[in-house]
Amino acid sequence: MTTTSVPSWRQRVLALAEKRLPALTRLRRAEALPIRLHRRRIYVLPTRFGIAFAILLAIMLLGSLNYANNPALLLTCILAGGAWMSLFAGFRTLSGLALVDAGAAPCHAGGNLRLTCTFDPGGRARPSLRWHSHDVEQAFALPAGAPGAVTIDIPASARGWFRPGRIKLWSDQPLGLFVVWSWVHPDVTFLVYPALEPGVPAWPRTGGEDGSRLQVGSDGEFAGLRDYRVGDRPRLIAWKASARQDKLLSRESERRSGDVVTFDYAALAPLDAEARIRRLAAWVVEADAAALAYTLVLPEERLGPSEGTAHRHACLRALALLPHAPV
Structure with a gap:
């Protein structure tokens, strides 16, 4: 071509x-x-x-x-x-x-x-x-x-x-x-x-009422099996279960977390609407890459706390369709 x-x-x-x-x-x-x-x-x-x-x-x-x-x-x-x-x-x-x-x-x-x-x-x-x-x-x-x-x-x-x-x-x-x-x-x-903000700063971390919430991660107690995702470490793959199911499965564990990752549109008040959206989109992508659970708070919508590909797409979709909200 x-x-x-x-x-x-x-x-x-x-x-x-x-x-x-x-x-x-x-x-x-x-x-x-x-x-x-x-x-x-x-x-x-x-x-x-x-x-x-x-x-x-x-x-x-x-x-x-x-x-x-x-x-x-x-x-x-x-x-x-x-x-x-x-x-x-x-x-x-x-x-x-x-x-x-x-x-x-x-x-x-x-x-x-x-x-x-x-x-x-x-x-x-x-x-x-x-x-x-x-x-x-x-x-x-x-x-x-x-x-x-x-x-x-x-x-x-x-x-x-x-x-x-x-x-x-x-x-x-x-x-x-x-x-x-x-x-x-x-x-x-x-x-x-939305476009991703280049060189985005670290997201805010706050502790709070959800300190006992379970987070999915690579360390901790065994929580079950899930479909293999690109980037999973080889030691997490459940080879015997994968052979029985005829598809790759990864072991999933859960741990307690004392921090809540919350991305709040209103908290970025010094920035204009498009700059806020770009920063939130970058944070969502980074949190998903780190396999963290997070909450996205928008002017008329709240998504999460959750994690995974479906949650990332839902958050990015909400940001993409977000109108120019007032400061």
Whole structure:
């Protein structure tokens, strides 16, 4: 797969075409999956090379007719026929292609949203396809008969709900004489977590009423088994139980803790709303990496005390959807 930039002249031509053709404007609306491409939504324009090739054929035609040169006339007709058939070959590359699913892994603002789209190519292979979205372009190909996934990184600049918008699928193969394209606009949204504050200070630690609360950790009395998590130390893996269950299990222990880890939005009053959210998000990620139980206190919501991946996602989701609360 390769990443390239689209020439500005092509963008201008396509923008003019979309402005003049109502059918292209209609495809700006979001569509429910699956989205299948058909002849009414596939468009064709000659490339610069195609225009130059057409001019060359016209000169060859005039010269062969002027000099009554039958071999030259035959060669011109063969080249013109090959160029004409390449248009249909390029059209068939997109015709019948279907976008059946779209998903993305969680990401933080300021990073890249890794969007994965699954296409159904139908009964024939789809070579030399290109994907263009958010000024990012990627080449890919799909084998015949089996759905294929294409992944592209899209910049996610702000927290909250993110819509990938319209995606252009296009090809200029097999001869590069014509560009064939279509738009898909999947009706999907993905949540972008808040950016993490760099060099975040240590979180506040306070003792209190929950001093007898049990915390899950690597030391202490045996509390049970749980699914293996990436990063678990080998000595925590319960090998015999894992063999019986046919999946990796880790031993879990519990210990008493006299401290309560509480992340309070209101306690960060000197900071503005976005700075508070970034700091709280960084603390949540650090506490989860340390396998600590913690509580997140927001203006209208309280999450925890709890720990684990599900709690981390719940806290980051709440922070991502938090409006600009008053100081």
